[in-house]
Amino acid sequence: MTATPLSATERASRVKLMVFDVDGVLTDGALHFTAEGDFMKSFNSMDGHGLKLLREAGVETAIITGRRSEIVARRAEELRISHLYQGADEKATVLAELLRATRVSADACGYMGDDWPDLASMLQCGFxxxxxxxxxxxxxxxxxxxxxxxxxxxxxxxxxxxxxxQHRYDALLAAACGVRSA
Structure with a gap:
């Protein structure tokens, strides 16, 4: 008997650690350079609140990005993202180290990426x-x-x-509305 492939919802229900790329995922991918060589990125505040909600629900978050940026470090600190890896040339290797360090199985890990450097990491994860x-x-x-x-x-x-x-959305929404659950 052949097992039925898991649906995206079933896979999402197992996530204990969610990993994100930055450029093209947490940002629109545009890099704005000044004449001095500094660059800027913009982040979506609603995305940031979503990351905070994941943390409140007990899902750890991480960033693995190929670039190094003080902007990303500051945003990760502001959002209290548990794990930040910058300058990751081999994202899949960094992800494997992260899984070992957190003792989260690959099946319980999710990864959101947007381009080829993310593929090996995405294929490593359950979601x-x-x-x-x-x-x-x-x-x-x-x-x-x-x-x-x-x-x-x-x-x-x-x-x-x-x-x-993970059936946590309604409780978080109720708490935001000031409704206490019994």
């Missing part, structure tokens, strides 16, 4: 996600694809998908 504007090869290998583009709500959409799958 692979991509923003709507990800590269077609990434979309083809993702278990779940957002309706929103990277930097424009894709991360929030993903966070809410995980919260719904």
């Amino acid at each position: 692979a996600a991509a923003p709507a504007n990800a590269h077609p090869e990434v979309i083809a290998r993702a278990h779940w694809v957002s309706k929103a583009r990277g930097g424009y709500g894709a991360v929030r959409e993903l966070c809410e998908t995980i919260l719904h799958a």
Whole structure:
């Protein structure tokens, strides 16, 4: 008898650690350079709140990115993201180290990426996600694809998908509305 493949919702229900790329996922992927060589990125505040909700629900979060940026370090600190890895040339190797360090199985890990450098990491995880504007090869290998583009709500959409799958969304919403559960 052949096992039925897991649905995206079943995969999301198992996530204990959610890992994100930065450029094209947490941002729109644009890099704005000044004449002095400094660069800027913009982050979506609703995506940030989604990451906070995941943390409140007990899902650890991590960032693995190929670039190094003080901007990303500051955003990760502000969001209290548990694990930050910058300058990761081999993201899959870093992910394997992260899984060992957190003692989370690959099946209980999710990864959201948008381009080829994310593919090996996505394929390592039990739940692979991509923003709507990800590269077609990434979309083809993702278990779940957002309706929103990277930097424009894709991360929030993903966070809410995980919260719904884990039956935690309603309690968090009720708490935000000031309703105490019995």
